[in-house]
Amino acid sequence: MRSDMIKRGDARAAHRSLLRATGVGETDWDKPFIAICNSHVDIIPGHVHLQAVGNYVKECVRAAGGVPFLFNTIGVDDGIAMGHGGMKYSLPSRELIADSVETMIQAHCFDAMICIPNCDKIVPGMFMGAMRVNVPTIFVSGGPMEAGRTSSGKVVDLIDAFVAGAKKQNGHLSAEELEEIEQAACPTCGSCSGMFTANSMNCLAEAIGMALPGNGTILATSADRKELYERASRRVVAMARDFARLGPGHGLLPREIATASAFDNAMILDMAMGGSTNTVLHILAIAHEAGVPFTLARIDELSRKTPNICKVSPSSSYHIEDVARAGGIHTILGEVERGCPGLLDLSCSTVSGKTLGENIREYDIRGAGAAAEARLLTRVRPGGERSNQAWTVPSVAAEARSQAAGLAVLEAEGETGENGNGGFDGSNGDGGDGDGFNPLDVIRTVDNAYSKTGGLSMLSGNLAPNGAVVKTAGVSPKMLRHSGPAVIFESEVDAYNGIVFGKVKSGDVVVVRNEGPRGGPGMQEMLAPTTAIKGVGLDDQCALITDGRFSGGTAGASIGHVSPEAAVGGPIGLLQDGDIIDIDILNGVLAVRLSDDELARRRAAWVAPQPRITTGYLARYAKMATSADTGAILKWD
Numbered sequence: 135m136r137s138d139m140i141k142r143g144d145a146r147a148a149h150r151s152l153l154r155a156t157g158v159g160e161t162d163w164d165k166p167f168i169a170i171c172n173s174h175v176d177i178i179p180g181h182v183h184l185q186a187v188g189n190y191v192k193e194c195v196r197a198a199g200g201v202p203f204l205f206n207t208i209g210v211d212d213g214i215a216m217g218h219g220g221m222k223y224s225l226p227s228r229e230l231i232a233d234s235v236e237t238m239i240q241a242h243c244f245d246a247m248i249c250i251p252n253c254d255k256i257v258p259g260m261f262m263g264a265m266r267v268n269v270p271t272i273f274v275s276g277g278p279m280e281a282g283r284t285s286s287g288k289v290v291d292l293i294d295a296f297v298a299g300a301k302k303q304n305g306h307l308s309a310e311e312l313e314e315i316e317q318a319a320c321p322t323c324g325s326c327s328g329m330f331t332a333n334s335m336n337c338l339a340e341a342i343g344m345a346l347p348g349n350g351t352i353l354a355t356s357a358d359r360k361e362l363y364e365r366a367s368r369r370v371v372a373m374a375r376d377f378a379r380l381g382p383g384h385g386l387l388p389r390e391i392a393t394a395s396a397f398d399n400a401m402i403l404d405m406a407m408g409g410s411t412n413t414v415l416h417i418l419a420i421a422h423e424a425g426v427p428f429t430l431a432r433i434d435e436l437s438r439k440t441p442n443i444c445k446v447s448p449s450s451s452y453h454i455e456d457v458a459r460a461g462g463i464h465t466i467l468g469e470v471e472r473g474c475p476g477l478l479d480l481s482c483s484t485v486s487g488k489t490l491g492e493n494i495r496e497y498d499i500r501g502a503g504a505a506a507e508a509r510l511l512t513r514v515r516p517g518g519e520r521s522n523q524a525w526t527v528p529s530v531a532a533e534a535r536s537q538a539a540g541l542a543v544l545e546a547e548g549e550t551g552e553n554g555n556g557g558f559d560g561s562n563g564d565g566g567d568g569d570g571f572n573p574l575d576v577i578r579t580v581d582n583a584y585s586k587t588g589g590l591s592m593l594s595g596n597l598a599p600n601g602a603v604v605k606t607a608g609v610s611p612k613m614l615r616h617s618g619p620a621v622i623f624e625s626e627v628d629a630y631n632g633i634v635f636g637k638v639k640s641g642d643v644v645v646v647r648n649e650g651p652r653g654g655p656g657m658q659e660m661l662a663p664t665t666a667i668k669g670v671g672l673d674d675q676c677a678l679i680t681d682g683r684f685s686g687g688t689a690g691a692s693i694g695h696v697s698p699e700a701a702v703g704g705p706i707g708l709l710q711d712g713d714i715i716d717i718d719i720l721n722g723v724l725a726v727r728l729s730d731d732e733l734a735r736r737r738a739a740w741v742a743p744q745p746r747i748t749t750g751y752l753a754r755y756a757k758m759a760t761s762a763d764t765g766a767i768l769k770w771d
Contacts, residue, residue, distance in 0.1 A: 135378045136269065137167035139243040158201060166245035166374035168200040171235055171263075173256045175209040180253035180325040180332055183354060183524040184276050187250055190360065191274070194367030195248070200374065205238050207231045212254045212659060212685060213292055213326070217630070222656035222747070225683075226755045228255040228262070228416075229768055232423070235263025244269060246374035248366060252276035252325045252354075257335035258416035261344070264388045265423035270373035271388050272485045273345040274366040275336040276524070277354030278454040279324030280516035281447075284314055292326045293448045293687040295319040296661060300669025303634050323522045324354030328447030330686030333454050334409035335416060340463045340493075341403040343391045343484035347497040348511060351458035355521055356514045357529035369485060385483035392424045395479035399490060401433050402478055403463065405440035405588025406470050408449050408607030410686030411694055414590065418765030430592050430601040430763055434722065437588035439477060442607050443469055443578040445589070448689040449608040452576050459512050460573035461499040468498030473580020507531070512573075593693060595725035596733065597705050597715065600697035600763040602679070602724050608689030610674040614719045616691060618643045618677065619712045620726075625649065626658050626682065633666040640675040643715040647706050648743060649682030650699025651759035651766040655745075655752050661685035664692045677717055679724065681706050683762065691717065693724060695762035701743060702761065708736040 140149045141163055150163075172188035175181040188204050195202035208230060215221045239247060247267075249260040252275050264271040282290045298315040301307035325332035337350030346366055352359050377386045385391065397417060404413050414433060421428035444466055446452045457463075471478055471494060480491025488496075495501055497508040510531040517527035578584065589607030594600070606614075618641045623629035629646045638644055644663065651657045660680050667673050667690060677691035681699035684692050700707030705726065709715075714727040728736075747753050758768040 135166055135245045135374070136243045137245050156203075162201045165199055165201045166371060166378065167243070168195045168202050168370060168374060169239055169242070169244040169247040170195065170202055170204045171207065171238070171247055171249045171260060172204055173207045173209050173251050173260075177214065178209050178211040178253055179279065179320055179323055179522070180276055181209055181256075182522050183323040184250055184252065186524050187276055187363065191248055191250060191363050191367055194364050195371060198368045198371040200367075200371040203242070203244070207234050207256065207259070209253065209256050212331075216659060216685070217627070217662045221626075221658040222654055222752055224255055224659065225651065225657045225766060226655070226752060228259040228419070229755070231256060231259025232262035232266065235260055236266045239263070239267040239269060245378065246270040246370050248370050249273045250276060252336070253332040257332065257339070258420055261416070261420045262423045264344070265392065265420060268387050268389050270370060270377050270386050271344065272366045272370045272373075273339045273349065274363055275325070275339070275345070275349055277324050277352055277356070277359050278333050278336075278350070279320060279327045280322045280353060280355060280518070281327040281453040281455060282318040282321045283518070284318045289451060289453070290315055290319050291328050291447055291453065292319050292330075293328065293665065296665035296687070297669050300634055300666040304670055306669070321520050322355050322517075323524065326687070327453045327455065328687060329407060329409055329449070329454065331410040331412040332686070334404065334413045334686055337407065337463050338400045338404060338409070338413060338417070341467065341490070342396045342400040343482055343490060344388065346486055347464050347493055347508070348462060351454055351462045352511065352514060353455055353458065353516060353527070354524060355517050355527045357525040357527060358511060358514050358531045360525060360529070361532075369487070373485070389424050391483050391485065392420070392426065393482065394426050394428065396482045397421050397426060397428050398432075398436060399478050399482060401436050402440050402470060403467060405437050405590055406442060406466055407444040408442055408446065408589025408605065411590060411603045411605050411684055411688070412686055414603050415683060415695065415762055415765055419767050422765055422767050433590070434592035437590055437592065439474070440470070440588040441473065441580050441583035442585045442587065442589040443580060443583045444576065445584055445607050448687050449589070449605070455516050456571075456576045458514055459571065460576035461508070461512060462497065464494050464497035464508070465499050466577050467494050468501050469577060469579055591719055591722060593717075593719065593722050593724040595723045596728070596730075597679075597726045598696045598724045599705065600761065602693050602696045604691070604693045604719055605684070605688065606719060609691050609719060612674055613677060613691040616643070616677050616717045617714060620645045620709050620715055622647065622709060622711050626660055626663060629660070629663040630666050633663055633670060638667070638672065638676060640672060642676050643717070644676060644678040645706065645709055646678065646680040646682060647700040647709070649680055650701055650761060652756050652761075653699055653701030653743065654682065655747060655756035655759065657683050657762065657766055659683055659685045660692065660694065661688055664688045664690055679706070679715070681762070691719075693717065696724070697761040697763035699761045703737065703740055703742065704761070705733060708733060708740060
């Protein structure tokens with residue numbers, strides 16, 4: 135085992151002495167040492183419950199025959215950090231997390247690792263670290279938040295709170311209405327309830343093969359997540375033992391699982407479910423750490439082949455709890471496979487010990503071979519009560535399992551006229567509760583797709599020579615093509631104020647620049663300006679482009695990751711107010727109506743802006759950060 139380096143031989147007597155002081159017992163020396171990389175942070179709702187989760191996983195690893203060692207990473211709450219200078223630290227925190235994972239695993243020679251992330255930069259940061267250290271690893275998230283509900287029964291989430299704040303500022307909402315929405319929007323612990331970045335990445339972890347089925351969709355408040363933690367713990371101990379016995383080359387390591395085909399599968403899922411644009415940024419960075427060539431051009435190629443069959447908030451009124459009820463991530467993958475056979479690589483290995491295809495057959499509830507467990511998990515429901523604790527809602531699936539088992543016995547004895555499933559298969563049209571819920575609308579068939587191409591699109595042109603990204607699933611059809619004059623802002627805060635207080639008019643193209651990885655520094659999310667556009671009623675009349683990025687909660691004609699960024703002389707930095715910008719999302723074009731000669735003249739006169747921050751971590755980050763088309767990775771050579 136790797137851990138033999140710190141626990142075997144006379145030269146390691148002092149090491150063993152130190153390990154005994156941590157609680158390692160005399161029967162533990164032959165067991166694998168398992169790192170539990172947790173991200174418990176009290177100020178992040180997606181992480182506030184993870185202390186209990188980490189301790190439970192520790193118990194599960196011990197019960198499975200491993201020796202658990204728990205450590206924590208930092209985390210930034212994007213929503214709380216948004217709209218002020220704190221957001222500059224969000225994307226850079228991804229690198230700190232990756233460095234922390236690498237440091238802990240390599241310094242202490244762990245045999246395997248369980249990662250417990252949940253939100254935003256924490257998921258990709260842990261992924262990047264896992265690819266670097268390349269020891270058997272399983273991701274098991276803290277789970278998604280329940281959607282909120284107002285007194286009238288309206289379903290709301292974090293984005294509604296952002297929009298409501300903008301509406302209140304410009305007089306379109308009362309103080310009482312704002313208060314009701316903000317009190318209801320985030321009712322429980324867990325990653326925010328829509329298909330924002332955190333949930334997008336936790337769902338993609340299933341498709342890439344690094345997480346068990348259910349990772350992205352079982353609610354944080356549901357006790358059904360406990361079984362997921364138990365399974366992950368048993369599996370990671372088994373992987374550690376298998377790796378010690380078999381060595382590399384047996385599909386047990388992150389770099390053996392996260393192949394080029396696995397990254398393809400992940401992005402196909404992202405396109406099918408209309409995930410966050412940030413997933414593009416993070417997948418590029420993770421692939422870089424895995425040593426896998428992966429580009430915007432490849433993502434664009436996959437987008438053109440992948441139908442968008444699922445829309446979740448902010449692109450619809452559905453939330454992650456609805457996706458879980460409709461069958462979860464492997465049901466989305468199942469629909470893709472049925473409608474576009476051969477698009478997914480079903481032979482890819484996963485941490486379950488089975489291929490992706492085998493996992494789909496087992497967890498796609500619309501398939502003939504779906505396991506009872508998969509069907510039972512569609513019964514998980516939100517508790518509807520405010521809570522910052524995990525597992526406050528009893529395990530519906532466990533209860534159903536016991537009832538189903540009893541009915542199966544009676545059926546075997548010929549004492550019931552039932553089919554033995556007790557109605558717990560979640561396959562009927564209304565989800566089993568008679569409330570009109572339609573799973574075939576939440577997760578559509580390919581024949582009934584929202585669009586024949588994916589929920590994300592790559593754009594390029596003389597304004598974005600190296601590419602840009604837009605969440606097509608959230609764009610109004612009338613804004614798929616748009617031309618208008620540029621209204622330029624040099625920061626997110628200036629853009630928000632300009633929009634709310636009337637500087638932006640119908641037909642304009644809002645340009646927010648010098649907010650890229652280097653220029654920001656840190657590539658702030660533009661959720662405040664995009665929700666402000668919605669708040670003033672211009673979301674189907676204006677577009678926004680930026681060398682920064684967007685929250686997964688952003689909808690509308692919002693084009694981010696414009697590369698190269700302004701701070702390194704990209705064309706977005708050469709724009710002037712009034713320049714006419716042409717956007718054609720259907721044909722992948724982002725251009726400005728300027729001749730090559732005029733752009734060259736402006737480039738010759740361009741002077742690089744002075745760094746906004748000259749001390750501390752962000753100053754170091756800005757010197758090494760690359761533009762978004764490479765995943766905003768750091769380069770120092």
